[in-house]
Structure formats: structure tokens, C-alpha cells
Amino acid sequence: xxxxxLTTIQQSVKETLDIRAGIAAGHxxxxxxxxxxxxxSSGSVKIHDAMQKALEERGISDEVKVIQTxxxxxxxxxxxxxxxxxGTFYTHVSVDDxxxxxxxxxxxxxxxxRLLHKEKTASGNVEPTSLSESQFYKxxxxxxxxxxxFIDPENIDEYIGRxxxxxxxxxxxxxxxxxxxxxxxxxxLRGRGGGGFxxxxxxxxxxxxxxxxxxxxxxxxxxxxxxxxxxxxLEGDPHAIIEAMEIAxxxxxxxxGYIYVRAEYPIAVHRLQVAxxxxxxxxxxxxxxxxxxxxxDITLRLGAGAFVCGEETALLTSIEGHRGEPRPRPPFPAVxxxxxxxxxxxxxETYANVAQIILNGADWYASMGTEKSKGTKVFAxxxxxxxxxxxxxxxxTTLREIIEEIGGGVPNGKKFKAAQTGGPSxxxxxxxxxxxxxxxxxxxxxxxxxxxxxxxxxxxxxxxxDIAKFYLEFTVDESCGKCxxxxxxxxxxxETLEKITDGRGELEDLDKLEELCNYIKSGSLxxxxxxxxxxxxxxxxxxxxxxxxxxxxxxxxxxVCKNLMQYIIDDNKCVGCKMCSKGCPADAIHVNxxxxxxxxxxxxxLVIDQSKCVKCGACIAxxxxxxxxxx
Amino acid sequence: xxxxxxxxxFNDSAEKREKLLAVIEEYxxxxxxxxxxxxxxxxxxxxxxxxxxxxxxxxxxVPEAEVFGVASFYAQFKLNPDGDIAIAVCLGTACYVKGSGxxxxxxxxxVGLHPGETTSDGKYSFEATRCIGACGLAPVMTxxxxxxxxxxxxxxxxxxxxxx
Ligand SMILES: Cc1cc2nc3c(=O)[nH]c(=O)nc-3n(C[C@H](O)[C@H](O)[C@H](O)COP(=O)(O)O)c2cc1C
Ligand code: SF4
Ligand code: SF4
Ligand code: FES
Numbered sequence: 001x002x003x004x005x006l007t008t009i010q011q012s013v014k015e016t017l018d019i020r021a022g023i024a025a026g027h028x029x030x031x032x033x034x035x036x037x038x039x040x041s042s043g044s045v046k047i048h049d050a051m052q053k054a055l056e057e058r059g060i061s062d063e064v065k066v067i068q069t070x071x072x073x074x075x076x077x078x079x080x081x082x083x084x085x086x087g088t089f090y091t092h093v094s095v096d097d098x099x100x101x102x103x104x105x106x107x108x109x110x111x112x113x114r115l116l117h118k119e120k121t122a123s124g125n126v127e128p129t130s131l132s133e134s135q136f137y138k139x140x141x142x143x144x145x146x147x148x149x150f151i152d153p154e155n156i157d158e159y160i161g162r163x164x165x166x167x168x169x170x171x172x173x174x175x176x177x178x179x180x181x182x183x184x185x186x187x188x189l190r191g192r193g194g195g196g197f198x199x200x201x202x203x204x205x206x207x208x209x210x211x212x213x214x215x216x217x218x219x220x221x222x223x224x225x226x227x228x229x230x231x232x233x234l235e236g237d238p239h240a241i242i243e244a245m246e247i248a249x250x251x252x253x254x255x256x257g258y259i260y261v262r263a264e265y266p267i268a269v270h271r272l273q274v275a276x277x278x279x280x281x282x283x284x285x286x287x288x289x290x291x292x293x294x295x296x297d298i299t300l301r302l303g304a305g306a307f308v309c310g311e312e313t314a315l316l317t318s319i320e321g322h323r324g325e326p327r328p329r330p331p332f333p334a335v336x337x338x339x340x341x342x343x344x345x346x347x348x349e350t351y352a353n354v355a356q357i358i359l360n361g362a363d364w365y366a367s368m369g370t371e372k373s374k375g376t377k378v379f380a381x382x383x384x385x386x387x388x389x390x391x392x393x394x395x396x397t398t399l400r401e402i403i404e405e406i407g408g409g410v411p412n413g414k415k416f417k418a419a420q421t422g423g424p425s426x427x428x429x430x431x432x433x434x435x436x437x438x439x440x441x442x443x444x445x446x447x448x449x450x451x452x453x454x455x456x457x458x459x460x461x462x463x464x465x466d467i468a469k470f471y472l473e474f475t476v477d478e479s480c481g482k483c484x485x486x487x488x489x490x491x492x493x494x495e496t497l498e499k500i501t502d503g504r505g506e507l508e509d510l511d512k513l514e515e516l517c518n519y520i521k522s523g524s525l526x527x528x529x530x531x532x533x534x535x536x537x538x539x540x541x542x543x544x545x546x547x548x549x550x551x552x553x554x555x556x557x558x559x560v561c562k563n564l565m566q567y568i569i570d571d572n573k574c575v576g577c578k579m580c581s582k583g584c585p586a587d588a589i590h591v592n593x594x595x596x597x598x599x600x601x602x603x604x605x606l607v608i609d610q611s612k613c614v615k616c617g618a619c620i621a622x623x624x625x626x627x628x629x630x631x
Numbered sequence: 632x633x634x635x636x637x638x639x640x641f642n643d644s645a646e647k648r649e650k651l652l653a654v655i656e657e658y659x660x661x662x663x664x665x666x667x668x669x670x671x672x673x674x675x676x677x678x679x680x681x682x683x684x685x686x687x688x689x690x691x692x693v694p695e696a697e698v699f700g701v702a703s704f705y706a707q708f709k710l711n712p713d714g715d716i717a718i719a720v721c722l723g724t725a726c727y728v729k730g731s732g733x734x735x736x737x738x739x740x741x742v743g744l745h746p747g748e749t750t751s752d753g754k755y756s757f758e759a760t761r762c763i764g765a766c767g768l769a770p771v772m773t774x775x776x777x778x779x780x781x782x783x784x785x786x787x788x789x790x791x792x793x794x795x
Contacts, residue, residue, distance in 0.1 A: 038767045041768060224724075225762045226724030227762070228764055304707035305705050319663055321666050323700050339662065380766070382728075383724070383769075456724045621783055621784070621785045
């Protein structure tokens with residue numbers, strides 16, 4: 001394999017990629033179906049297979065190419081299908097729709113109107129929109145996700161068709177290792193795994209170690225529950241990670257790489273395995289890459305589901321086969337890492353930017369973003385938001401743009417309350433700070449952190465004390481137990497939060513919480529313990545009134561904490577149908593003895609015996625007359 | 632996640648045992664082998680009962696305590712077998728803020744299990760998972776791997792009934 005071969009492959013896939021880019025028109029079509037985890041859970045693989053079969057039956061499988069891609073981003077509307085060159089954007093597709101799409105559209109040439117994605121336009125009409133023109137896409141800027149939802153991740157030729165492996169070719173033929181590192185430094189890229197450490201500097205440290213065995217590691221452990229940026233990149237564009245690790249290996253002087261990926265990500269694992277195999281076969285991985293004397297190989301290691309293993313020293317211990325407990329630093333991994341050798345570790349999304357920086361130049365990359373946070377950031381939008389999914393925006397985009405414009409706002413007419421970033425290590429951005437431009441430093445300044453990109457939206461129905469408790473339950477589960485401030489301290493924090501949500505809290509508990517938080521932050525060995533108190537501190541800072549309502553008024557304003565709320569039947573709305581009492585598991589709903597008079601008639605109505613009610617909420621869901629409310 | 636020891640009796644078969652011994656042979660002496668071996672062992676048996684842990688310890692010549700230490704540390708390793716009806720509720724953040732905690736309560740109410748438990752007859756098991764990647768469908772639960780999304784507590788009983 002050499003550069004001419006790359007060009008030949010690129011030529012061979014040009015037509016099909018041009019059709020997808022809308023550059024080439026013709027009778028040939030490309031049908032792209034999302035094969036990411038989200039759409040797979042709602043049946044996209046079956047759709048793909050049914051489509052392939054239907055095309056074969058009609059003898060048109062040569063004219064229509066069906067491709068299973070990575071995530072398009074708009075997971076909330078999956079399964080998603082796009083037909084090129086028209087760019088027809090179908091959402092919520094099911095297996096039963098396949099015949100109609102084939103007959104009407106692929107054979108008949110007429111789009112299936114009812115499956116088109118529709119959006120409210122500026123004029124107020126609801127009209128079909130293409131993917132690229134949708135609100136969801138317009139403000140996005142795709143660098144790390146540029147190939148996700150565009151190429152077939154299991155076909156290396158398509159990656160090459162998108163200038164794949166051109167960056168490693170450039171590096172090997174035209175650049176010295178130090179020039180590569182300088183380019184990374186100049187780009188301003190910072191680690192996307194949460195810490196935000198300058199990537200170029202990290203590479204420099206590893207390169208500065210004496211020559212000899214060194215390792216390059218990719219952290220694909222993605223521990224934040226509810227975040228899926230890294231998974232989507234691996235599923236949609238695995239070769240980009242392989243190529244970037246090669247570039248890093250060349251720059252720091254390593255010939256071996258490890259990818260530590262969660263075993264819970266079977267699709268990502270499979271695509272990585274396929275990609276590694278294909279790269280080997282093409283001479284793009286292994287010995288004498290692209291005909292040079294550069295050797296580099298990659299081993300996959302499956303993580304076994306422990307949040308602390310995302311911490312880099314714990315991750316290295318885990319690759320070595322032990323319980324993933326962190327090690328004290330120094331020595332830093334750059335000096336003494338995997339199997340005692342100098343090791344350079346980056347996050348998946350960090351790597352996903354590398355080849356683009358090499359090809360387009362550091363200045364191009366540094367032209368995006370804010371003064372100290374360059375480039376773009378991928379967020380996994382979730383929770384109380386219309387467009388749950390994956391978005392990539394330039395650093396400095398405001399939270400309002402992400403939530404209201406790209407995310408389509410909070411559904412069901414509810415009010416936006418807060419957004420959580422940084423997962424169990426992060427904090428909340430309250431509604432009054434919705435205009436904050438998102439970058440590393442702005443988030444740190446308000447006691448939040450960028451984290452790896454999980455962005456969970458909460459509305460007025462979410463209780464902030466309950467959310468803090470949720471994260472603490474998570475970190476208590478996940479603490480490795482090596483050091484006392486974390487092992488014991490966060491259990492105490494959780495107990496105090498439980499006391500508050502149970503209605504046994506006192507005002508002085510709030511000060512105690514703060515004191516304990518600060519002690520845990522300063523006394524813990526690794527980042528897990530050092531950041532575990534953040535969700536408590538941040539909710540205390542911005543939502544202290546909610547804590548006070550729990551401890552002083554013994555009320556949960558969002559009606560979430562069971563001991564601090566009641567289900568009540570409104571006797572003005574209850575028609576006495578008894579549907580609720582039939583479904584009540586605790587037999588807590590009875591017909592009221594004293595009948596009331598309504599419109600001259602005596603009507604029975606129902607009451608809830610609060611001493612029996614287990615607060616399951618079943619009644620509220622069954623009542624057709626919306627007569628039951630929480631108080 | 633806190634792990635509960637199993638009360639289900641272990642059923643070995645010559646075929647499974649042979650596979651396990653072959654895996655041990657393949658990895659013996661390699662750096663960092665304990666995790667991959669346990670992962671393969673779980674693929675073979677579906678979980679890691681004490682008997683399997685012991686075989687791995689003997690085979691790789693590591694203390695049993697270390698094997699148990701690793702098996703209990705990582706969420707992926709199951710000390711309890713999946714039930715015939717294996718129920719899981721996602722307690723990832725995206726699902727939790729949309730009420731998956733209530734789904735979990737409902738499952739407990741219906742099958743009488745807390746997360747991490749299997750009934751001793753092996754019929755039901757209940758697990759709390761962290762983000763299965765279907766956040767767009769939140770809140771979600773799975774039964775024997777089938778994903779159900781956009782649920783309310785009222786949907787739970789009907790879904791479980793389909794498998795009975
Ligand atoms: C408790 C904890 C969990 C972490 N989880 C992850 C993770 O899931 N993925 C990740 O890339 N980095 C994670 N990190 C950060 C890593 O330690 C490390 O900083 C990062 O992988 C470095 O890569 P980067 O410089 O490219 O960001 C975690 C850190 C801590 C303290
Ligand atoms: S801070 Fe917590 S997770 Fe980190 S080493 Fe200490 S006990 Fe383990
Ligand atoms: S919340 Fe549940 S237990 Fe309470 S009255 Fe309603 S149905 Fe009965
Ligand atoms: S948080 Fe439940 S599927 Fe992601």
C-alpha cells in the first residue's frame with residue numbers, strides 16, 4: 001500500500017460518496033440506514049435486512065445501494081433512513097414501511113409523504129425538511145462526527161474516500177515527530193475526556209521520555225451514564241481513531257496501542273474489530289505502514305464496567321488485568337504507565353480531531369471556538385429535551401442555542417430548570433445562566449465542568465435534591481474503596497441526602513454537607529472522589545431554596561420525594577368512576593362516605609388514604625378525568 | 632454496584648468445562664489475562680459462580696481471593712445467573728430524569744426482586760443497568776434483551792406478562 005493506492009481506492013468510491021454528498025445526480029441511489037445503538041434498539045437492523053431483501057426481489061439491488069451507517073444524531077426520531085441523491089429524510093421508520101418505501105419511492109420515484117421528517121418552519125407551518133436543513137443540524141459543525149452517518153463504518157474504502165489515512169501518510173512522508181507535536185500544540189486542542197489538558201503538551205511529555213518501549217492508549221470507557229459521544233464515534237467512524245493513534249504513536253515514539261472499550265458497547269467493539277482487521281489487510285496497520293519503516297499495532301481490551309476505570313491510572317491497572325484501582329500520581333503515566341512504560345492516553349473524541357488537524361492545519365482548527373477552548377465539542381443531549389441525540393457545536397455556543405434551537409426545547413410545555421454537564425463529576429447550569437457560552441473555563445467558573453459531553457436537560461418536574469442523590473448513589477456504587485475520604489465520605493453524603501429527602505433533614509445538615517464535600521474533595525486519591533461532591537455542591541449553590549423547602553417546610557417542590565408529597569383527588573373533578581381504586585396496589589382508594597351534591601345530584605367521589613398509599617403513581621396515570629394531582 | 636451472592640445451584644456440563652479449560656490454556660502466562668479469561672468464562676456459563684472462579688484461579692495460578700476481587704469489582708461480571716425472564720431497567724441519567732426509578736420500583740413490586748437478584752428457582756432476574764444506549768427512547772427497560780422504551784410504570788406489568 002502506498003499513496004497511489006490510496007488515490008485509486010478514493011477514485012473507486014467517489015461516485016457513491018458524491019451521490020451522498022448531493023454532488024452527483026443520476027439514477028443510482030444510496031439508502032442510508034442508521035446502525036447506531038439507539039436506532040438498533042428500535043429495530044433498524046431488521047429494516048436494513050428487509051430493504052436489502054425487497055431490492056433483491058425486485059432485481060434493483062444494483063441500482064440502489066443500502067448502507068448501514070453510524071449515528072445521524074437525531075436519536076429521538078429513530079429509526080432514521082435517508083435516501084440520496086434526493087436527500088429524503090425519513091424518521092420513525094418501521095419494518096412494515098419498507099415495502100411502501102421501495103414501491104413508491106425507489107421504484108416509483110415518489111417520496112412517502114407520511115414518513116418524511118417534518119418541522120415547524122419560521123412561517124409557522126409544519127413542513128418536511130431535509131437533514132441538513134433541519135433546525136437540529138443547521139447550527140452544528142461537524143469535525144469529530146464528520147463521517148458519522150455518512151460512511152459505511154465497516155468499509156475501509158469509504159473511509160479512505162473521505163481522505164482517510166491521508167493524514168498518517170502526510171505525517172510519515174513529510175513531517176518529523178516534533179513537527180507533529182508542534183502542530184497539535186498550535187491547534188489548541190484540549191483533552192475531551194473531561195480534564196481538558198492540552199493534547200500537544202501531553203504528547204510532548206511522552207515524546208520527551210528516553211527512547212524505548214512506549215504505549216499509546218485510547219480511553220473508550222465512557223463511564224458517564226447517559227453519555228454516548230465516544231460510542232457513536234467508534235460505531236460511526238472507527239478508522240479515524242485507528243489513524244489518530246498511529247499519528248500519536250509516530251509522534252511520541254510508540255509502536256503499540258491499546259483501545260480500552262466498554263464490553264457493554266457490542267456494536268462499537270464489533271466495528272473496531274472489523275476496522276482493525278481491514279486496516280491490517282491493507283497495510284495501514286502493523287509493520288511497515290504505507291511502505292515506510294514505521295510499525296504500529298493495536299490491541300482491543302474490553303472494559304468490564306467500572307466507572308473508576310475511566311480514570312487513566314485505573315484504566316492502565318485494568319488493562320494489566322487487575323481490579324481497576326487508581327495509582328497515586330506522580331509518577332505520571334507519561335513516565336511510568338502501562339506495564340511500567342511511558343504511556344500516552346487520550347480520549348476517543350480527542351483522537352477524532354487529530355487527522356483533521358493534520359490535514360487542514362492547526363490554524364484552521366484554532367479558528368473555531370473561543371480564546372482558550374478551540375475547536376468543537378460533541379454533546380449527548382438527553383433527558384427532558386425534544387431532540388434527544390448527538391450534537392457537535394463550536395466551543396462557545398450558548399446553552400440556549402443548544403437546548404432551544406438544536407435541541408428543540410423542553411417538551412410538553414414544561415419549563416426548563418437546569419442542565420447537567422460532566423455527569424457524576426459535574427454540576428448543574430441553572431436556567432438563569434442559559435446564555436453562558438459553553439467552554440472549559442466558563443463552566444469551571446460556575447462550579448460545573450465540561451466533562452466528557454453528557455448534557456442532561458431537566459424541567460420543573462425534576463427535584464434537584466433527588467438528582468444530587470442519584471449521582472451520589474452512582475459514585476457510592478462505583479468508588480473503588482481504596483481511600484477513606486471517598487469510600488466512607490460519600491456514603492455519609494448520601495445518608496445525609498437520604499435524610500433530607502425522607503423528611504428528617506434539618507437546616508444545619510446543609511452546612512454539614514458543604515463541609516464534608518470540601519473535605520472529600522481535598523482528601524481523595526483520584527478524580528472520582530475529588531469530584532464526587534460536585535453534584536451536591538452545585539445544586540446547593542443554585543438550588544438552595546429547594547433544599548430548604550425539604551428541610552424546613554418538609555415539602556418537595558417538584559413532588560418527587562415520596563415522603564414529602566401526596567397524591568390527592570380533586571373532588572371537583574372526580575366523577576366517581578372508581579378506575580383508580582381498581583388499579584391501586586395498596587388498596588388505598590375508597591369511596592367517600594359523605595356524598596357531595598353536584599348539579600342537584602348526589603355523587604360519590606374517591607379519597608386516598610394517605611397512611612396506606614405507597615406513592616406508586618398508578619392512579620394518576622389511570623384517571624381519565626385528570627382528577628388526581630400531586631401536592 | 633453491590634453484588635449479591637447466588638442462591639441458585641450450579642449446573643456444570645462436560646462441554647462447558649472443556650471450553651473453559653481451553654480458554655485458560657490459551658491465556659495462561661500472558662500479561663493481563665485475568666479479565667479476558669473471566670469475560671470468556673462468563674460467555675460460556677452466562678455468569679461466574681464460585682465453582683467457575685475456583686477453576687480459573689487454579690488454572691491461572693492466582694489466588695481465589697484475587698479472582699473474586701476482580702469478579703466482584705466490575706459491573707459486567709454476574710455472580711447470579713440470568714433468570715428465564717431477565718428483566719433490566721436502565722438507571723442511566725437520561726432515563727432516570729424521565730422516571731426510570733419508578734419503573735424499577737414497579738418491577739420490584741411485581742416480581743419481588745431488588746436489582747442484582749435472581750429468584751432461587753431461576754425464573755426471574757432483575758438488574759439495574761447504566762445507559763444501554765437507547766436514551767432517545769428513555770425511560771427504557773429490557774426483557775431478555777428486547778428493548779421497550781418511552782414507558783410509564785403502568786406499562787411494566789403488561790410487558791412482563793408477555794414472557795410468562
Ligand atoms: C472517575 C473518572 C472517570 C473518568 N472517565 C473517563 C472516561 O470515561 N473517558 C475518558 O476519556 N476519560 C475519563 N476520565 C479522564 C481520564 O482520566 C483522562 O484524563 C482522559 O482519558 C485523558 O484523555 P484526554 O486528555 O484526551 O481527555 C475520567 C476521570 C476520572 C477521574
Ligand atoms: S477517590 Fe474513591 S475511587 Fe478514587 S482511589 Fe479513592 S476510593 Fe478509589
Ligand atoms: S399513588 Fe399508588 S398507592 Fe397511592 S393511591 Fe395512587 S395508586 Fe394507590
Ligand atoms: S440513560 Fe437509559 S438508555 Fe441511556
